[in-house]
Amino acid sequence: MATAKPTHSFKTPCEQCPLRPLPHFREFSREELEFVSKFKRGELAVDAGATILVEAAHSAHLFTVLSGWGFRYKMLEDGRRQILNYVMPGDLIGLQGTIMGEMQHSVEALSPVTLCVFERDKLMTLYNRHPSLAFDITWIAAQEERILDEHLLSIGRRTALERAAYLIAFLFERARKLSLFNGGNVIPITQQHIADTLGLSIVHTNKTLKKLAGRNLIRWQERGCDVLDGEGLMQVAGWEGMLEGKRPFI
Amino acid sequence: MATAKPTHSFKTPCEQCPLRPLPHFREFSREELEFVSKFKRGELAVDAGATILVEAAHSAHLFTVLSGWGFRYKMLEDGRRQILNYVMPGDLIGLQGTIMGEMQHSVEALSPVTLCVFERDKLMTLYNRHPSLAFDITWIAAQEERILDEHLLSIGRRTALERAAYLIAFLFERARKLSLFNGGNVIPITQQHIADTLGLSIVHTNKTLKKLAGRNLIRWQERGCDVLDGEGLMQVAGWEGMLEGKRPFI
DNA sequence: CGTACACTTGAGATAAGTCAATTAAGGTGG
């Protein structure tokens, strides 16, 4: 199993952050940007499949995803794995470990990922001097909680077909808002990941995805899911989508 | 369906809060206590079965549970219900609504519940003037996220028996830390609640609970689950328990 | 004394899991 390894540590100044211009994110004041820029210690690039953070590790760093896809997961002792959520540009990772001392989940890269690395010890300074950014961090935590609520509803109460439709629609909507698709609509994910997210076996996942493909909602490609009809997926899932509006990020 | 209704609005001063002396909670400075006391607008008492907060409601209040048990849940259009988590003394409810404008889940009282009511608009003041309390709120949000992670793992990957054992052990551990049991070890919950938490039907839940009872881990009582062997439940579930240590609350 | 609600239980139906074998694509080393 590969572990996170820096390939280079060029540092994009936050003032030129490629994410900030996106309409999905709220605008920052000059002071905020200045502080975040000082808060940022460097960048980290990891390969697809690399482990970014490991469960039970102490003194984790705090990261913001700058580019790429990843996922958070937990495992039982005998190897059963549950994917909890996916991480995409703008997402904060390692907050639990930073605030409460120990990570209780792992994070793995789905594609090559670049991360902004933040000084763990400066987090208190952020709370002391920039209440608006502190509020943003709480906002991000509350948003993650919302997403987990919806996933829980999905796994607990939706049928396999609904669950699969929900998950793909969810990933599609998030990626679309971040302008992550260039050309196609392909989500870089494996059927095993979908199975481990939905709490299903891989065989049953495969048969379920075939049904969605049969309805012309998706098409499976080498190494990914091509979304043909996001609206249709939401309808199958009985899911309204996430609330609109700009979101913060650090 | 009953809705939250104030029965009286006596206000316990935060300096005399019955929760603060508990070893489970961190100590607060005099300044923090003073601010929280001003932040608190009053108290609300609701009956068992009352709805404290409703999904999609705007301008919700922010509450801290002072006494009693409740639960957060979401529903699908056709009535399928998923219980997301339980709320107990010291838990903050309504944060999502306060921070992001709209609640996306409901909260219902399991037993008679009393709540501290906070001024929603003063939250920004808290962030501006009391960074340590702001940090606490983030801590609470991150803790909720952790719990949801574990629930997700449970529903997605544990067997029915493991799930049930985990849930009961989880509720038992939380309640024990809060000294909620006087005399017995009875969790005031219905089998329907357990079913809706585990994502199982009530029939199968009943049969699963019988198995746990057969192993002398629990005993079912009128209107509640009597825990006989918390350690044994954790062992069945393959669950290590939550991290120890003091926690904050507002 | 009747009604409501929670809990039980058995039996048959259905969803999902497991096992096993096959195909297809990509990567590697000779």
Next chain:
DNA sequence: CCACCTTAATTGACTTATCTCAAGTGTACG
């Protein structure tokens, strides 16, 4: 350039877990 390996996706057959339906018990409460 080809033989070989690995990984991901696919499919069929069978087993198991869980659901649904239906009926019955017990207790609390008006």
